[in-house]
Amino acid sequence: MTKLAWIPVCLLLLGACETAPEGTTTLHEPESPFIAFDIWVKAGSQNDPAGKEGLAALTAALLSEGSTTEDNYNAILEKLYPMAAEYEYNVDKEMTVFTGRVHKDNLEAYYTLFRNHLLTPAFSEEDFERVKSQRLNYLERTRRYGRDEELSKELLFSMAYAGTPYEHPEEGYVESVESLTLDDVRRFYSDYYLRNNVVVGIGGGYPEGFVQRVRQDFDGLPEGEVAPLPRPVPRIPNGIEVLIVEKAVDATPISIGFPIALLRGDADFFGLMAMNSWFGEHRNSFSNLYQVIRESRGMNYGDYSYIEAYPQGYRTQVPPTNVARRHQLFEIWIRPIAMTAPGNLHERTLFATRAALRELEAIVDDGMTEETLAATQQFLRNYTINWAATIDRRLAYAMDDVFYGIGGDGFLASIRPGLAALSLDGVNGAIRQHLQYDNLYIVFITRDAEGFKQKLLSGEATPISYAGEKSAEHMAEDELIAGFPIPVDDENITIIGINDVFEAGPPR
Amino acid sequence: MRVLIKLALALTLAAPALAQQTEGIFPFDYRSVELENGFKAYLIPAGAPNQIAYVSMVRTGSRDEWEPGRSGFAHFFEHMMFRGTEKYPNYDAVTAGMGAARNAFTGSDRTVYYLVASNEYLEQIVDLESDRFKNLNYSESDFRTEAGAVLGEYQQGAMVALRFLSERVRDTAYDVHTYKHTTIGFEADVRAMPEGYDYSISFYQRYYRPENVVLVLAGDFDFDEAERLINQYYSDWAPGYVPPQITPEPAHTAPRRQTVEYPGRTLPRLSVNYQGPAWSATDRMAVATEVLGQVAFGTNSDIYKKLVVEERRVQAFDGDFELSRDPGLLAIETLVVNPADVGAVEREIMATIERFKEELVDEKLFEDTKSNMKYEFLMDLETAQQVAFSMMTYVINTGGIEAVEDYYRELDSVTREDVREAARRYLVENGRTVVTMVQAEGE
Numbered sequence: 001m002t003k004l005a006w007i008p009v010c011l012l013l014l015g016a017c018e019t020a021p022e023g024t025t026t027l028h029e030p031e032s033p034f035i036a037f038d039i040w041v042k043a044g045s046q047n048d049p050a051g052k053e054g055l056a057a058l059t060a061a062l063l064s065e066g067s068t069t070e071d072n073y074n075a076i077l078e079k080l081y082p083m084a085a086e087y088e089y090n091v092d093k094e095m096t097v098f099t100g101r102v103h104k105d106n107l108e109a110y111y112t113l114f115r116n117h118l119l120t121p122a123f124s125e126e127d128f129e130r131v132k133s134q135r136l137n138y139l140e141r142t143r144r145y146g147r148d149e150e151l152s153k154e155l156l157f158s159m160a161y162a163g164t165p166y167e168h169p170e171e172g173y174v175e176s177v178e179s180l181t182l183d184d185v186r187r188f189y190s191d192y193y194l195r196n197n198v199v200v201g202i203g204g205g206y207p208e209g210f211v212q213r214v215r216q217d218f219d220g221l222p223e224g225e226v227a228p229l230p231r232p233v234p235r236i237p238n239g240i241e242v243l244i245v246e247k248a249v250d251a252t253p254i255s256i257g258f259p260i261a262l263l264r265g266d267a268d269f270f271g272l273m274a275m276n277s278w279f280g281e282h283r284n285s286f287s288n289l290y291q292v293i294r295e296s297r298g299m300n301y302g303d304y305s306y307i308e309a310y311p312q313g314y315r316t317q318v319p320p321t322n323v324a325r326r327h328q329l330f331e332i333w334i335r336p337i338a339m340t341a342p343g344n345l346h347e348r349t350l351f352a353t354r355a356a357l358r359e360l361e362a363i364v365d366d367g368m369t370e371e372t373l374a375a376t377q378q379f380l381r382n383y384t385i386n387w388a389a390t391i392d393r394r395l396a397y398a399m400d401d402v403f404y405g406i407g408g409d410g411f412l413a414s415i416r417p418g419l420a421a422l423s424l425d426g427v428n429g430a431i432r433q434h435l436q437y438d439n440l441y442i443v444f445i446t447r448d449a450e451g452f453k454q455k456l457l458s459g460e461a462t463p464i465s466y467a468g469e470k471s472a473e474h475m476a477e478d479e480l481i482a483g484f485p486i487p488v489d490d491e492n493i494t495i496i497g498i499n500d501v502f503e504a505g506p507p508r
Numbered sequence: 509m510r511v512l513i514k515l516a517l518a519l520t521l522a523a524p525a526l527a528q529q530t531e532g533i534f535p536f537d538y539r540s541v542e543l544e545n546g547f548k549a550y551l552i553p554a555g556a557p558n559q560i561a562y563v564s565m566v567r568t569g570s571r572d573e574w575e576p577g578r579s580g581f582a583h584f585f586e587h588m589m590f591r592g593t594e595k596y597p598n599y600d601a602v603t604a605g606m607g608a609a610r611n612a613f614t615g616s617d618r619t620v621y622y623l624v625a626s627n628e629y630l631e632q633i634v635d636l637e638s639d640r641f642k643n644l645n646y647s648e649s650d651f652r653t654e655a656g657a658v659l660g661e662y663q664q665g666a667m668v669a670l671r672f673l674s675e676r677v678r679d680t681a682y683d684v685h686t687y688k689h690t691t692i693g694f695e696a697d698v699r700a701m702p703e704g705y706d707y708s709i710s711f712y713q714r715y716y717r718p719e720n721v722v723l724v725l726a727g728d729f730d731f732d733e734a735e736r737l738i739n740q741y742y743s744d745w746a747p748g749y750v751p752p753q754i755t756p757e758p759a760h761t762a763p764r765r766q767t768v769e770y771p772g773r774t775l776p777r778l779s780v781n782y783q784g785p786a787w788s789a790t791d792r793m794a795v796a797t798e799v800l801g802q803v804a805f806g807t808n809s810d811i812y813k814k815l816v817v818e819e820r821r822v823q824a825f826d827g828d829f830e831l832s833r834d835p836g837l838l839a840i841e842t843l844v845v846n847p848a849d850v851g852a853v854e855r856e857i858m859a860t861i862e863r864f865k866e867e868l869v870d871e872k873l874f875e876d877t878k879s880n881m882k883y884e885f886l887m888d889l890e891t892a893q894q895v896a897f898s899m900m901t902y903v904i905n906t907g908g909i910e911a912v913e914d915y916y917r918e919l920d921s922v923t924r925e926d927v928r929e930a931a932r933r934y935l936v937e938n939g940r941t942v943v944t945m946v947q948a949e950g951e
Binding site: 129147148253468470 | 556559590600604605606607608609611624625626648649650651652653654655656657659660661662663664665666667668669699702770771772773774775806807808812813816817818820823824843845875876877879880881882883884886887890891893
């Protein structure tokens with residue numbers, strides 16, 4: 001059998017883009033047997049009209065999982081099936097993307113189906129009912145009962161962005177989605193799925209002339225202008241503002257955060273990226289929070305922090321792509337703290353919160369050291385290569401570069417030099433400029449919310465016990481953690497019941 | 509070195525008729541290494557320049573937890589493997605220094621450890637990984653601490669509806685086989701884990717032995733160098749594997765039915781299960797059973813199109829006939845929109861089963877399914893890690909990767925009559941367990 005040599009240029013040319021037609025991003029890797037698509041519609045949940053929260057997401061779902069004028073949905077499933085190919089969509093605050101990957105043997109058949117979903121959707125009433133019903137089930141049941149930690153993060157973002165177009169979850173509220181009609185979807189499509197509002201991304205081993213053809217197809221979308229929305233300006237919390245969700249749980253997730261004025265591409269970004277990696281690298285034992293709360297105390301499954309939105313972190317080891325935003329939070333995610341004996345859930349929850357806040361105070365006040373910065377630079381140098389191992393992810397990063405206006409060889413290629421150029425003073429200056437610990441939003445999901453609130457307000461120490469022996473040094477540190485202050489006022493604590501969460505609006 | 513790949517051509521052959529292949533399906537050249545102590549390694553050049561995926565596959569999982577009170581232990585032990593040795597007391601710091609992506613996961617039949625790293629660290633990785641398999645060393649205090657992290661892991665997914673249901677299905681459908689419990693284990697056993705230090709040492713000594721572990725090294729590296737390193741670092745690992753005392757589940761003599769309450773809001777979930785065969789690359793009926801699951805209950809099946817797309821009575825529909833090392837369950841799971849409709853949905857499933865026992869599957873659907881199964885395999889061979897992971901099924905079930913070719917040859921020769929025979933043989937009333945999960949009163 002003839003063997004073909006295929007050395008992906010990917011890792012040598014991360015993010016490299018050739019000259020492409022306007023409104024098109026390409027990442028040509030001619031030897032690759034795969035072709036990836038990433039079609040970006042410049043509209044997201046921020047564009048949902050008031051009272052119709054969830055419309056952008058429902059629109060994308062219907063396009064992706066509905067019939068086209070050429071094929072009904074069953075016929076589409078039939079055609080996709082022998083290729084074992086599929087496509088996905090994702091709706092974030094600012095971006096809607098439709099993505100897919102196919103082997104070049106099947107490119108024509110696949111592309112035709114993929115294109116038709118976006119350009120000639122049927123908007124069938126039956127498909128609409130099916131997709132809407134699935135989403136409502138998620139909102140009414142799964143979101144509230146499936147994964148408390150994901151819900152706590154969504155609540156944190158909703159609190160932090162109160163009064164801005166980022167406030168509502170991408171999927172919307174129960175009542176707003178119930179009210180959506182097929183006409184709403186048609187209108188959203190005709191308002192935003194416009195020629196100049198769609199960026200076409202194509203990567204991998206596509207044939208000559210293919211990019212031009214795809215762009216031409218998408219140029220068939222109607223002309224029209226979309227008025228840009230102003231950048232969201234969230235309110236800095238007034239001291240510590242707490243939301244407690246009342247729910248009969250055996251384990252409590254904790255989400256902590258506050259707005260930061262920092263985006264990918266900013267001068268301080270790599271400094272904060274290094275800080276964040278050392279402080280709370282996603283799902284990695286390298287992280288300081290992980291070491292303090294999980295590794296040496298065994299309190300939960302993991303503890304991480306973020307300087308960019310990281311939705312559905314439980315599903316992935318690598319950063320999500322195409323969730324680019326014009327505003328970000330600094331976020332700490334403490335995975336559920338389990339009750340280990342009857343009645344000790346609240347003590348343990350507050351202990352873990354105190355441990356995280358104490359570490360936050362330390363990094364803000366003391367900064368990184370030469371050693372921790374060097375270790376982080378060394379770690380990230382190779383680790384970040386894993387973020388873009390496949391053509392679809394490399395393409396998605398290139399699309400995000402367009403969002404952030406990052407030119408040259410793109411963000412991925414800038415990571416190594418960006419990290420290498422960091423100085424300790426620069427990093428610590430950036431930490432002091434962007435991070436603080438006085439003004440925070442915190443979300444808890446726990447049982448006996450009122451009892452928890454009183455314990456929090458009392459300021460009493462919340463020590464924990466261990467199944468095994470701990471050193472004197474460890475116990476001395478525990479005493480400091482157990483009594484670490486969480487200054488919070490009664491009027492800054494809100495309690496809501498689980499079945500009210502995202503029912504008609506944000507938690508207030 | 510040049511990374512050779514025949515993927516493109518293999519896929520060309522696979523489409524669309526998928527006739528008998530003269531060449532194998534696995535598009536990479538590889539070399540196997542077998543040491544005297546029984547340790548096996550497979551070296552596969554694949555993926556991007558300078559990257560390697562180093563994947564250690566232990567043929568032990570929650571299936572091997574045969575002693576009472578020890579459910580969840582294989583997974584717990586996976587955590588302990590990151591707690592260091594005398595030579596490398598801080599595994600995390602060493603791998604962080606490499607910038608390696610590393611993790612592990614446990615299933616019913618497997619515990620898998622992986623590192624994805626730059627090939628400049630190959631020797632250090634061989635040393636580090638062989639060392640923890642040979643010389644793991646942790647204190648009882650560390651052990652007890654880690655048990656807390658496992659409880660946290662149990663809790664973070666405890667209310668995910670499918671996991672909740674899966675625990676009840678297994679508990680109902682098995683009497684004696686260890687598949688009765690899920691990989692995370694029963695909650696009471698998880699809470700008792702801190703007391704299991706001595707047992708953990710015994711677990712390590714019985715299962716973490718060279719005869720029971722297979723290394724798949726995929727990526728950009730030199731064959732001879734890798735083989736030399738494997739010989740150097742793994743040859744002194746003493747054999748001594750002690751097989752678990754698993755009791756086979758007998759064929760049931762009557763169908764089973766159970767309703768369970770989910771302590772939160774949910775639509776009814778209906779789970780219909782049958783006692784199936786064990787995985788095999790060469791048993792025609794086993795391979796035909798996997799085809800049956802796709803044609804009868806996959807996303808392109810008549811019942812899926814009818815119930816999910818056309819009538820919208822079911823929101824999620826999944827036929828999982830993926831086989832395991834010992835005979836396991838063939839599962840059909842649905843999320844039913846209207847609680848009053850559960851019985852009718854079950855009757856639709858039964859009618860489908862009867863039809864596949866009587867009739868031959870549609871020819872186009874049958875051929876499309878074979879194509880689908882091959883593309884599923886071939887589409888996931890882009891990175892070194894994916895290539896290594898794609899070999900997991902074969903390693904875990906047979907101890908080597910050679911069976912990949914047997915499997916796809918067998919798949920080629922499966923006929924529509926075989927699929928009908930598989931339905932007749934396995935989708936039988938006495939082997940059936942039906943579990944319905946409903947919302948608890950008051951929720």
